[in-house]
Amino acid sequence: MNEEKPKLDLNNLDHQLIVAAMANMAEKGMTPHQIFELIEDIKRNTFHSLAEISREGKS
Numbered sequence: 001m002n003e004e005k006p007k008l009d010l011n012n013l014d015h016q017l018i019v020a021a022m023a024n025m026a027e028k029g030m031t032p033h034q035i036f037e038l039i040e041d042i043k044r045n046t047f048h049s050l051a052e053i054s055r056e057g058k059s
Contacts, residue, residue, distance in 0.1 A: 025035050
């Protein structure tokens, strides 16, 4: 299976929501470094659940 690396698509509502949330955090005073640290923590804490949801969606 040839999986392409996902790229930001600002016409995609899901991508828009993520970017909007990041912009909102910046407007509330978080630094870009803090925002990306938070994103890394979110990735670590949601990876296994998202992988399970993805597997269920393919079956």
